[in-house]
Amino acid sequence: MNQYEVTFIIDPVLSGDEIKTTGSTYESLLKDNGCNIVHVHDMGLRQLAYPINKKSSGIYYCIEFSTTAGEVISKVELALRRDERIMRFLTVKLDKYGVKYNEDRRSGKIVAYKKKDKKKPNDAATTVEKKEKVVEEVMVKAPSKVEEE
Numbered sequence: 001m002n003q004y005e006v007t008f009i010i011d012p013v014l015s016g017d018e019i020k021t022t023g024s025t026y027e028s029l030l031k032d033n034g035c036n037i038v039h040v041h042d043m044g045l046r047q048l049a050y051p052i053n054k055k056s057s058g059i060y061y062c063i064e065f066s067t068t069a070g071e072v073i074s075k076v077e078l079a080l081r082r083d084e085r086i087m088r089f090l091t092v093k094l095d096k097y098g099v100k101y102n103e104d105r106r107s108g109k110i111v112a113y114k115k116k117d118k119k120k121p122n123d124a125a126t127t128v129e130k131k132e133k134v135v136e137e138v139m140v141k142a143p144s145k146v147e148e149e
Contacts, residue, residue: 006063006076008088010086011087030076035066040061042062043059046058046060077089
């Protein structure tokens with residue numbers, strides 16, 4: 001059984017209900033053609049790298065599914081091409097590493113983006129203390145070298 005992932009960008013001008021129905025339309029299309037839906041990820045509104053149809057943002061939607069028949073892919077891609085609500089799409093066949101990565105990401109073992117901790121006022125004090133300790137260690141070691149000479 002092969003595992004695939006189809007990601008598509010929905011036009012952001014649509015209402016919230018229309019966006020949900022668009023996503024569920026393709027989920028039901030896959031189910032009707034005998035696919036097993038593994039995971040559905042609604043990524044939400046994202047900024048586009050370049051304008052598409054004079055729009056600079058879009059709603060990303062990703063469906064991960066498994067199937068034995070490869071004919072399903074051409075049917076889904078044809079439906080995506082004909083749909084005016086879809087700005088772009090990409091279908092990818094996942095290898096064993098891609099499947100493992102997606103499972104780990106869903107389980108929380110892999111975080112998409114690490115949040116950077118903002119420096120707290122206490123952090124500055126601890127760095128000053130660390131610098132003072134280093135200076136003390138250097139001062140303690142340095143005079144002994146001077147006395148030897």
